[in-house]
Amino acid sequence: MSLRTKTFIIIGITLACLIAALYIVSQTILLRSYQQLETQSVQGDVQRGLNAVSDEETVMHATNHDWAHWDDAFQFMKDGNQVFLDANTNDSVFDTYQLNFMVFIDSAGKVTFQKGFDLVNTKEVPVPDGLKNALSVDGPLLKPVSADGKLNIDGVSGLITISEGAFIVASTPILPTNLQGQPIGSLVWGRLLDQREISSIASRTRLSIEMLPINDPNLPADYHIAESSITDSAPIDVTPLGADKVTGYTLLRDITNAPILIFRISSARSIYNQGQTSLSYFLIALLVLGVAFILVTLVLLERVILSRLAYLNTTVTKIRTSSDLDTRIAYSGKDELANLAKSINEMLGAMANAQNELLVARDQALEASQFKSQILANVSHDARTPLSVIKIRVEMLQKGIYGPLTDVQRKTLTSVTTNADQLLGFISNLLHEGQLESGKLRLLNAEFSPSDLMKTVENSMTPLANAKGLEVTTKIADDMPAIIYGDSERLSQILFNLVGNATKFTEQGRIGVKMSLPDPEHWAIEVSDTGLGIPLEAQDRIFEAFWQVDGTTTRTVNTGVGLGLSIVQQLTILMNGRVTVKSEIGSGSTFTVTLPLQHRTEEGDTARVLSVNR
Amino acid sequence: MYLALIVEDAPEMATIFAEILQMAGLATEVISNGQLAIAKLKEIVPAVVILDMHLPHVSGMDILKSIRADSRLALTKVIAVTADVLLIQDLEDLADLTLIKPVTFDQLSDLTTRLLPTQTSTESQ
Numbered sequence: 001m002s003l004r005t006k007t008f009i010i011i012g013i014t015l016a017c018l019i020a021a022l023y024i025v026s027q028t029i030l031l032r033s034y035q036q037l038e039t040q041s042v043q044g045d046v047q048r049g050l051n052a053v054s055d056e057e058t059v060m061h062a063t064n065h066d067w068a069h070w071d072d073a074f075q076f077m078k079d080g081n082q083v084f085l086d087a088n089t090n091d092s093v094f095d096t097y098q099l100n101f102m103v104f105i106d107s108a109g110k111v112t113f114q115k116g117f118d119l120v121n122t123k124e125v126p127v128p129d130g131l132k133n134a135l136s137v138d139g140p141l142l143k144p145v146s147a148d149g150k151l152n153i154d155g156v157s158g159l160i161t162i163s164e165g166a167f168i169v170a171s172t173p174i175l176p177t178n179l180q181g182q183p184i185g186s187l188v189w190g191r192l193l194d195q196r197e198i199s200s201i202a203s204r205t206r207l208s209i210e211m212l213p214i215n216d217p218n219l220p221a222d223y224h225i226a227e228s229s230i231t232d233s234a235p236i237d238v239t240p241l242g243a244d245k246v247t248g249y250t251l252l253r254d255i256t257n258a259p260i261l262i263f264r265i266s267s268a269r270s271i272y273n274q275g276q277t278s279l280s281y282f283l284i285a286l287l288v289l290g291v292a293f294i295l296v297t298l299v300l301l302e303r304v305i306l307s308r309l310a311y312l313n314t315t316v317t318k319i320r321t322s323s324d325l326d327t328r329i330a331y332s333g334k335d336e337l338a339n340l341a342k343s344i345n346e347m348l349g350a351m352a353n354a355q356n357e358l359l360v361a362r363d364q365a366l367e368a369s370q371f372k373s374q375i376l377a378n379v380s381h382d383a384r385t386p387l388s389v390i391k392i393r394v395e396m397l398q399k400g401i402y403g404p405l406t407d408v409q410r411k412t413l414t415s416v417t418t419n420a421d422q423l424l425g426f427i428s429n430l431l432h433e434g435q436l437e438s439g440k441l442r443l444l445n446a447e448f449s450p451s452d453l454m455k456t457v458e459n460s461m462t463p464l465a466n467a468k469g470l471e472v473t474t475k476i477a478d479d480m481p482a483i484i485y486g487d488s489e490r491l492s493q494i495l496f497n498l499v500g501n502a503t504k505f506t507e508q509g510r511i512g513v514k515m516s517l518p519d520p521e522h523w524a525i526e527v528s529d530t531g532l533g534i535p536l537e538a539q540d541r542i543f544e545a546f547w548q549v550d551g552t553t554t555r556t557v558n559t560g561v562g563l564g565l566s567i568v569q570q571l572t573i574l575m576n577g578r579v580t581v582k583s584e585i586g587s588g589s590t591f592t593v594t595l596p597l598q599h600r601t602e603e604g605d606t607a608r609v610l611s612v613n614r
Numbered sequence: 615m616y617l618a619l620i621v622e623d624a625p626e627m628a629t630i631f632a633e634i635l636q637m638a639g640l641a642t643e644v645i646s647n648g649q650l651a652i653a654k655l656k657e658i659v660p661a662v663v664i665l666d667m668h669l670p671h672v673s674g675m676d677i678l679k680s681i682r683a684d685s686r687l688a689l690t691k692v693i694a695v696t697a698d699v700l701l702i703q704d705l706e707d708l709a710d711l712t713l714i715k716p717v718t719f720d721q722l723s724d725l726t727t728r729l730l731p732t733q734t735s736t737e738s739q
Contacts (some may be wrong), residue, residue: 381668384697388716389626392634395719401637424716489714 004306011297015290023283034275039238042248045265046236049209052201060189061157061170063097068172068187069179077104077112077174077184089115100192101127106185109137130162140255141171142186158255166193166261210264223262244269308337325352380431390420418463425496429567443574445598448488450480450515456492461499465511477516485598490571497564498527498591506531523597528590534583543569616661616730620644621651623669631664634722648672652680659686661730667696678708691729
């Protein structure tokens with residue numbers, strides 16, 4: 001993931017968390033405040049509605065009180081004169097004071113005069129039947145009692161329910177205007193609290209008001225729930241009714257303080273919804289600001305850091321791919337990136353110096369190595385010519401070209417040949433080691449006869465082995481081809497080294513050389529001995545140059561620097577083959593060289609090479 | 615009689631080559647220097663040239679190339695002698711036979727039968 005992406009993700013997650021936290025906190029705090037405001041507002045509305053109802057009562061009571069403490073009314077109670085009735089109980093009086101009934105009742109509970117009125121149709125109707133029960137002589141309407149338990153001559157006003165419905169009522173004991181003497185009866189007024197009256201109150205208060213009787217069997221569920229929530233300490237219950245409406249409930253009590261109506265105010269949740277809208281705007285503003293913040297941060301980050309990092313990266317990559325340690329990174333300023341660029345430049349300088357030193361050292365080493373190889377090549381070449389002369393001269397002597405030989409002379413010449421061969425092998429090994437090391441060795445792919453190869457090895461090695469009292473046995477498997485392809489000189493070198501090695505480490509017994517075809521694709525040379533054997537832990541290391549089993553290069557057993565097996569292995573690998581050893585201490589060793597059966601190469605070997613045996 | 619020109623800077627080696635080839639019935643001439651050999655090859659047409667590749671001043675390869683470039687010497691067999699196995703591949707196309715040092719008596723004495731027709735006469739002088 002790029003630094004850009006990471007930064008983007010980190011800032012994004014941080015901002016998202018921040019916005020979420022802010023949103024949750026603000027929602028909790030703000031919405032709760034809005035809800036409280038809403039509750040307070042609705043409570044205020046409910047109170048306003050209640051006040052409106054109470055105002056109705058008060059206004060009615062004031063007039064009722066005026067009439068009851070009036071000499072004309074007192075006189076009417078005494079004589080029942082028609083003049084009073086005509087003047088004061090006609091339809092226009094009911095309409096003016098918005099009364100549904102008016103009752104003059106004496107102290108004994110006997111009705112002196114009563115009249116009912118239909119305010120809708122403006123005509124006289126009978127007084128509601130249910131009123132009789134409310135007008136008991138000792139009831140709160142006819143015997144209003146003040147706080148000290150005495151008769152309250154100012155009367156009473158409030159609500160009552162009778163079978164016809166709820167009424168606003170006012171009742172005052174009838175006394176002369178000077179208030180002297182005992183009340184002669186009571187004047188009771190009432191107005192039905194019907195939908196018309198409720199609408200009137202609602203329109204005056206600009207509230208949405210509903211009132212339902214508490215014992216209404218069809219009372220809606222929200223009224224029921226509200227009724228149970230209302231207590232004396234919390235007389236107003238405010239409940240949201242869905243997302244758009246909030247309602248406030250309270251109980252209306254009658255003049256005996258018994259609850260009779262559930263009063264409900266409903267209003268739009270404008271405050272709460274305004275709060276939510278504000279919160280949404282707040283959230284949107286936060287998001288916009290957050291995105292802007294991310295963009296600005298990324299742009300700044302890009303300018304101040306990322307583009308410079310990218311430049312650093314490109315330049316370092318360019319230096320790496322071009323390997324040009326002389327390139328330097330351009331930088332300005334003094335911040336960490338500039339310091340990094342400076343450090344990289346210093347490192348490049350140090351690397352360039354180190355590389356130059358290494359190159360000088362390598363050139364020197366190469367020169368030394370080439371010099372060594374050259375000396376090796378020269379020495380071996382120069383040594384081969386006189387050795388060739390010695391060998392051919394001895395050969396000619398042995399063939400009797402210069403006359404017959406005595407047995408002692410013949411034996412001596414064999415000794416000369418053996419030692420010359422050893423010297424030649426030693427020189428060959430040195431030369432080949434040099435060639436192998438410098439990778440200059442090339443292999444031939446010429447035809448040769450395995451039996452010729454075997455004969456060469458036998459002829460050269462048998463005298464050496466016989467001198468130690470060892471027997472040399474050779475065997476070529478019947479299915480070996482008569483002619484195969486390869487580099488017979490290197491093969492004979494492998495064989496000389498293996499047989500020489502076997503001879504070196506075998507004190508008695510025999511050395512066996514065998515050629516066979518382990519499978520149709522390969523042929524193998526096996527050299528076994530009955531010698532000391534090689535410890536298991538040493539078997540891997542015997543192929544290393546200059547190493548013998550006892551870890552020294554002393555020539556206690558026989559001549560030879562420990563190059564032989566190393567050369568065997570390297571030559572075998574060059575021929576795409578492999579050499580393995582099986583050995584046990586005391587029961588001898590068997591070296592097996594397995595090689596691919598080579599075919600004549602495409603281009604062919606036009607000149608036949610007489611690979612000459614040692 | 616076939617003529618063998620022996621180009622070899624080591625006198626002992628040259629002597630042995632000459633001795634063995636004479637035994638095989640060839641006339642021999644020994645030259646120990648590359649420049650002299652090139653001059654000599656302008657005069658004579660030997661049946662065989664025994665050419666040591668490792669010579670002072672003029673390399674055996676140069677001599678070999680000049681022989682192959684000379685149409686007069688088209689029938690001349692060249693036996694290259696070298697101890698340097700790295701040369702063998704380069705010699706394949708140019709030499710008729712390559713001997714790797716050290717050489718043996720048998721190889722040398724076999725040379726005539728390997729390379730030269732026994733019945734035909736040569737342009738040797």
